[in-house]
Amino acid sequence: MSISNEISNTPTISLQKKIKNWLRMLMPMAFILPALIFYLVFTIWPIIGTFRLSLFTWDGVSSVMQFVGLKNYATLLSDPLFWESFGHNMIWIVAMVLIPVSLGLIFAWLLSLPGIRGISFFRVTYFMPVVISLVAVGIVWNWIYDPTFGVLDSTLRFFGLNFLALPWLGDPQTVLGAIIVAASWTYYGFCMVIFLSAMQGLDPSYFEAAKLEGCKTWQSFIYITIPLLKNIITLVVLNSLIASFKVFDIVYIMTNGGPFHSSEVIGTYMYSAAFSNSQVGYGSAISIFLALVIVIISVVYMRFAERE
Amino acid sequence: MKKTKTTIAIVLGSSTLLLGLQVLGASGFQGAQKHTTPSIKIKLWDQFTAPADAKVMQTIINNFEKLHPNISITRTAMQDQSMQEVIKPALMSGQGPDLFAYDTGPGYLGVLAKDGQLLNITSYAKANGWYQRFPQWILHTTSINGQLYGLGNEVQALGVYYNKAIFSKYHLAVPKTYGQFLHVAQVLKDHHMVALEVMDKDQWPGFHLESAFYTAIAGRQAVQNVIDLKTKAGWNQPIFAQALNDLRQLVVKGYTNPSPLAVSYDNGNNAFIAGKAAMDLTGSWMVTELYQKMGNKVGFFPLPPKNPSQPDIAPGGLGGAMLISKHTKNPAAVESFLNYMLSNQTSSIWLNDNMIPPNKSAAKAHIKDANPLFKQVVNVIDNPAGMSYSLDVLMPQQVNDVTQNDIQEVLAGTISGQQAVADKENALKQAIASGAYY
Numbered sequence: 001m002s003i004s005n006e007i008s009n010t011p012t013i014s015l016q017k018k019i020k021n022w023l024r025m026l027m028p029m030a031f032i033l034p035a036l037i038f039y040l041v042f043t044i045w046p047i048i049g050t051f052r053l054s055l056f057t058w059d060g061v062s063s064v065m066q067f068v069g070l071k072n073y074a075t076l077l078s079d080p081l082f083w084e085s086f087g088h089n090m091i092w093i094v095a096m097v098l099i100p101v102s103l104g105l106i107f108a109w110l111l112s113l114p115g116i117r118g119i120s121f122f123r124v125t126y127f128m129p130v131v132i133s134l135v136a137v138g139i140v141w142n143w144i145y146d147p148t149f150g151v152l153d154s155t156l157r158f159f160g161l162n163f164l165a166l167p168w169l170g171d172p173q174t175v176l177g178a179i180i181v182a183a184s185w186t187y188y189g190f191c192m193v194i195f196l197s198a199m200q201g202l203d204p205s206y207f208e209a210a211k212l213e214g215c216k217t218w219q220s221f222i223y224i225t226i227p228l229l230k231n232i233i234t235l236v237v238l239n240s241l242i243a244s245f246k247v248f249d250i251v252y253i254m255t256n257g258g259p260f261h262s263s264e265v266i267g268t269y270m271y272s273a274a275f276s277n278s279q280v281g282y283g284s285a286i287s288i289f290l291a292l293v294i295v296i297i298s299v300v301y302m303r304f305a306e307r308e
Numbered sequence: 309m310k311k312t313k314t315t316i317a318i319v320l321g322s323s324t325l326l327l328g329l330q331v332l333g334a335s336g337f338q339g340a341q342k343h344t345t346p347s348i349k350i351k352l353w354d355q356f357t358a359p360a361d362a363k364v365m366q367t368i369i370n371n372f373e374k375l376h377p378n379i380s381i382t383r384t385a386m387q388d389q390s391m392q393e394v395i396k397p398a399l400m401s402g403q404g405p406d407l408f409a410y411d412t413g414p415g416y417l418g419v420l421a422k423d424g425q426l427l428n429i430t431s432y433a434k435a436n437g438w439y440q441r442f443p444q445w446i447l448h449t450t451s452i453n454g455q456l457y458g459l460g461n462e463v464q465a466l467g468v469y470y471n472k473a474i475f476s477k478y479h480l481a482v483p484k485t486y487g488q489f490l491h492v493a494q495v496l497k498d499h500h501m502v503a504l505e506v507m508d509k510d511q512w513p514g515f516h517l518e519s520a521f522y523t524a525i526a527g528r529q530a531v532q533n534v535i536d537l538k539t540k541a542g543w544n545q546p547i548f549a550q551a552l553n554d555l556r557q558l559v560v561k562g563y564t565n566p567s568p569l570a571v572s573y574d575n576g577n578n579a580f581i582a583g584k585a586a587m588d589l590t591g592s593w594m595v596t597e598l599y600q601k602m603g604n605k606v607g608f609f610p611l612p613p614k615n616p617s618q619p620d621i622a623p624g625g626l627g628g629a630m631l632i633s634k635h636t637k638n639p640a641a642v643e644s645f646l647n648y649m650l651s652n653q654t655s656s657i658w659l660n661d662n663m664i665p666p667n668k669s670a671a672k673a674h675i676k677d678a679n680p681l682f683k684q685v686v687n688v689i690d691n692p693a694g695m696s697y698s699l700d701v702l703m704p705q706q707v708n709d710v711t712q713n714d715i716q717e718v719l720a721g722t723i724s725g726q727q728a729v730a731d732k733e734n735a736l737k738q739a740i741a742s743g744a745y746y
Contacts (some may be wrong), residue, residue: 059744061396062423146575147567148584170509170570172720258511259569259720260713275393277705278419278744 054284072285084261085269088176092265093244097237099184104191109221112199127189134186138253141182145169169255172262179263183250191236198232234305238298245294266290348641352383353405355391355628364661372648379641399425399633406636407646412449412629413702414745421457427632430456432643446666450629459646460626463664465592465689466516466698467610467622474586486524486614493563496586504558505585506568507576514715515700517555519623520589523696524611525551527618531697544733552718552725559719568719592685596662599681608684619693664689704744710735
């Protein structure tokens with residue numbers, strides 16, 4: 001190859017290289033693009049739209065939307081019903097982190113113990129409530145709690161415990177707890193399956209060593225299993241936390257937030273503001289506030305968990 | 309690299325081909341359509357979700373389509389609440405129904421009419437004799453400033469269903485005054501019976517209790533004055549507070565089931581059907597179910613007035629109305645269907661399903677073969693003294709939201725009737741200020 005030929009080929013090679021590099025860069029983007037478009041259109045754009053709506057007063061049908069700036073947010077901060085609902089969400093969070101997560105952990109541990117027969121049966125049985133629609137769960141638990149023919153009060157009365165046969169969903173003192181029990185029933189199976197699969201991946205040598213040292217089964221659960229599951233527990237707790245803020249369906253089906261707002265949560269309150277009371281701007285402000293709270297609490301919890 | 313290029317080329321090539329085919333297909337479809345008979349399509353959204361009601365609606369549609377082969381009607385049924393949630397965005401999008409069922413009153417129909425979403429059908433109504441065919445109050449309920457924006461499709465009444473066997477067992481007569489009603493309740497309580505099943509877990513049955521007690525204790529005129537904004541105090545009057553306190557007294561005296569707020573509407577009705585309660589205060593829409601399950605054992609009467617000089621009437625009104633979207637492309641066809649739907653011709657079809665159409669004397673003319681319970685309900689509705697008002701379909705949702713929670717509180721005894729009526733009036737004032745009621 002002559003020198004002159006080499007000189008004339010150089011720009012062609014560099015152009016080819018450039019195209020190659022561009023394609024190499026563009027290929028991953030091309031794969032990401034459909035998901036990105038989907039995410040932008042169905043997640044980011046609605047969030048922006050909701051924020052925009054939260055700056056207006058609008059009944060959902062009028063052609064005129066009145067710009068009110070941050071007034072909806074100011075109303076929200078001074079709305080006692082909103083804070084009552086927020087308080088119920090807080091109770092819900094504590095209960096949903098404690099009850100189903102603990103139950104899931106304990107059941108997973110019991111099922112992972114050696115010598116347990118029919119593990120598949122128990123696993124399916126405990127997991128079954130997870131796959132049932134929350135609407136169906138709500139209806140069934142409504143029957144269970146019915147003061148006239150519900151299985152709970154009937155059983156209590158059968159055993160002479162009449163003083164415990166309460167109007168569970170009709171009493172402001174008991175309603176939230178009653179719904180939390182129903183919701184926990186649908187969630188502990190999910191926690192159990194996650195913990196169980198994580199436990200199966202733990203190194204057995206830790207437990208063998210502990211056994212040789214004379215450690216009892218429950219001691220190895222407390223001092224070995226739980227610390228080793230720290231990351232999974234963090235994940236499950238975070239999931240419970242977010243789900244607890246977003247809770248809507250089971251409350252809506254079982255009580256619609258009643259009696260007189262005793263079981264109102266932010267989800268149901270936002271729904272009634274936006275869709276029943278036609279206060280679309282106010283409902284949007286509540287949902288934006290809720291999203292912010294979820295982000296803040298999730299970030300704080302993740303940081304805390306990572307530091308630990 | 310070569311492979312990547314080939315893949316991209318294939319993807320691009322097939323996408324172009326698909327796009328081309330789609331364009332060709334679409335134009336071909338349009339071309340094909342040009343050759344078919346022009347057809348007018350009407351989208352109807354109604355509230356007839358129960359199988360029997362849906363069948364009636366479909367029969368009427370089929371009959372209409374036979375008379376007008378160029379019109380086809382597609383119906384979608386949904387519950388009232390779902391309708392309230394979806395109708396606004398549907399109308400705004402221009403993709404909503406041509407004709408739809410909706411609640412009447414300033415809080416619902418009024419808001420849509422004010423926002424220009426409804427077709428003004430006054431001239432069509434005049435031209436087609438609606439002002440002769442339907443009672444004045446029916447058309448008044450769906451009119452705003454003298455202009456008609458809809459047509460009521462079913463007349464309903466709220467009253468007390470009673471178990472005739474239980475009444476007979478304890479030698480009780482149908483009460484004509486509120487005092488007699490309390491006497492009946494006391495006798496039943498003395499025999500360890502639940503006199504009145506109160507079921508307000510779902511909150512909305514509380515509206516019926518409120519309407520019935522306002523009518524029985526305060527009277528229709530007092531209620532009407534507030535609805536028409538003719539009083540300064542509005543709902544915040546001692547007589548309405550008294551009505552709610554009287555309601556609470558039923559619970560206090562043990563005339564009702566012990567936990568009204570824990571009993572759902574369906575379960576409460578089932579308790580009545582099972583004979584666990586002697587009376588059940590609800591609406592005329594329960595006639596079919598109750599008669600099917602209880603036969604001649606069940607009767608119906610309006611909650612009697614406390615003041616014997618007041619007429620013994622039931623609150624009621626329109627179960628809903630049919631409204632025409634302003635965005636409909638075929639207003640004449642939709643008006644024509646609405647006209648047919650509630651014509652004298654179709655009255656017997658509605659009545660056979662125990663639904664009372666709004667036509668003048670339609671009910672009396674066709675009820676010869678109806679069951680005795682339905683006849684009783686029709687007699688209550690056709691009372692010469694008229695009817696009182698079912699409030700939830702007239703008040704805006706903001707007011708209803710306050711009311712449904714306050715009625716629960718009244719039943720639970722956590723607030724007084726005075727507090728409840730004050731709250732309701734405040735909510736109404738806010739609704740008026742925000743333009744949701746006028």
